Structures are given as C-alpha cells and as structure tokens.
Amino acid sequence: MTLADFTEQPVFGLTLTVVAYALALQIHKRWGALHPLLVCSVLIVAVLLLLHVPYESYRQGADFIVFLLGPATVALGVPLYKNARKIKSMLLPIATGITVGSISALLLSAALAWGLGGSRELIVTMMPKSVTSPVALEISKQAGGLPELTAVLTVLTGLIGSVLGPSLLRWAGVRDDISIGTAMGTAAHGIGTARIIRDSELAGSISGFAMGAAAILTSVLFIPVYIWLS
Incomplete structure (x- = not known):
C-alpha cells in the first residue's frame, strides 16, 4: 500500500489525530502556555498540507473521534x-x-x-x-x-x-x-x-x-x- 492509498483510508484520520494529540500533550508538559488542542490542530493541518491530503479524506477517520464526544460528555455525569x-x-x-x-x-x-x-x-x-x-x-x-x-x-x-x-x-x-x-x-x-x-x-x-x-x-x-x- 502506497502513502497515497493509506491517506485515503479512515484509519489515517484516526491515527493522525491520536498521534498529533499525544505529541501535543508532550509539548504542553514542556511549555504549559501552549494548549494541547491548539497544538494538535496545528500539527494536523500541517500534515494535511504537507501530504496534500483533502480534508474529506482525513474526516473519514476523524469522525470517529467526533462520535466519542457524546460518551465523553456523558462521562461528566460521574x-x-x-x-x-x-x-x-x-x-x-x-x-x-x-x-x-x-x-x-x-x-x-x-x-x-x-x-x-x-x-x-x-x-x-x-x-x-x-x-x-x-x-x-x-x-x-x-x-x-x-x-x-x-x-x-x-x-x-x-x-x-x-x-x-x-x-x-x-x-x-x-x-x-x-x-x-x-x-x-x-x-x-x-x-x-x-x-x-x-x-x-x-x-x-x-x-x-x-x-x-x-x-x-x-x-x-x-x-x-x-x-x-x-
């Protein structure tokens, strides 16, 4: 499978989001003023631009993260x-x-x-x-x-x-x-x-x-x- 083929798979958007957020958390630990969500967004946009990946291709996998917003909100009930x-x-x-x-x-x-x-x-x-x-x-x-x-x-x-x-x-x-x-x-x-x-x-x-x-x-x-x- 080529890189172009991989970027068209839903797993690409999911993997990119998870990895970018993990890196953003590490950056936040070192520079507390940098919010991990902001850093994560910048990293994702940079990768998409660098690899010329359409947003629609990324969103196929990222939508799973969006789906998890619901359960995460419910978890606040604890x-x-x-x-x-x-x-x-x-x-x-x-x-x-x-x-x-x-x-x-x-x-x-x-x-x-x-x-x-x-x-x-x-x-x-x-x-x-x-x-x-x-x-x-x-x-x-x-x-x-x-x-x-x-x-x-x-x-x-x-x-x-x-x-x-x-x-x-x-x-x-x-x-x-x-x-x-x-x-x-x-x-x-x-x-x-x-x-x-x-x-x-x-x-x-x-x-x-x-x-x-x-x-x-x-x-x-x-x-x-x-x-x-x-």
Whole structure:
C-alpha cells in the first residue's frame, strides 16, 4: 500500500489525530502556555498540507473521534452525581447564571456577526458557538448555517475560555467553585470543563452541569431566534 492509498483510508484520520494529540500533550508538559488542542490542530493541518491530503479524506477517520464526544460528555455525569447534593442546594443561583450566560452568548454572537456585516447564514453559524460541539453543530445545521465554521468557532471559544477564563475570573475576584464552574461550563463548554476539573472536582462537576443545561437552554432559545431570522 502506497502513502497515497493509506491517506485515503479512515484509519489515517484516526491515527493522525491520536498521534498529533499525544505529541501535543508532550509539548504542553514542556511549555504549559501552549494548549494541547491548539497544538494538535496545528500539527494536523500541517500534515494535511504537507501530504496534500483533502480534508474529506482525513474526516473519514476523524469522525470517529467526533462520535466519542457524546460518551465523553456523558462521562461528566460521574463527578456530577458525586456532588449532586451540593449542586441541588445552590440550584437557583447556578440556574440564574446559566440562563443569563446563555442569553448573553446568543445575543452578543448575533450582534458581533451583524455588526461585521454578516449575512443571516453567518449569524446562525456564530450564535451557538458557546455550547458543546455536537449540539452547536446540529443547531447550525438545522438553522441553515455552516456547521464546519461553527465547529471551528466552537473550538476557538472553548480554547479562549480555557486559557483566559480562570485568570479573568480570579482578576474579577471570583474565587468560589460554584461561580467558577457555572461560568466555565456556560461559556467554554467541554474544553473549559476539562480545564477547570483539574483544579476542583466540585467546580468541574458544576461546569459539566452548566454545559449540559446551557446546551438545552440554547436549543430552546434558538427556536424564536430562528423564526425571527426566517
């Protein structure tokens, strides 16, 4: 089998993604400021350009990784269950934060796209960028947006939130796990949750809850927005 034949197989995209992420983790251990997801993306793009591999060929195998986003999200239910009593006792402020954050994310994204002169297609593409990827992609697809661009914006949103979120919250004087978890899960979905759970299981569990609740709430809120834009 030639290299050209191998790059057309689904195993190529899967192998490239796993190897690139493993290398990105090693780079992150040495240079902590470099987020592994960002480094992984750069490595994958570099290999595809170097070998002249079409994105469609890479995606055949990479789609399996995308499929695993679902089970990975469900796995966040473990720390959520362990901290269920604490979350239940603070449900009202958590729900308030999620609601305000979700509405703000939708409106600010729409305002940014509109302010830049974007079309309806671009507006609905940008609006769901703060929710977890599977939900964001489906919302964009159903609303007539560009799912591929939504995927990029969703990852960028998570990366920015993961890197800058904890520092911004500390700078603003936010110290308690409940507020941090609510903010990170609502604004930076799974990437932010994966970052914050390293510091605190409670914050991570609340972030996971906020991520799921924000995805549901955003899906519901998008209905009148979609009708209005139509």
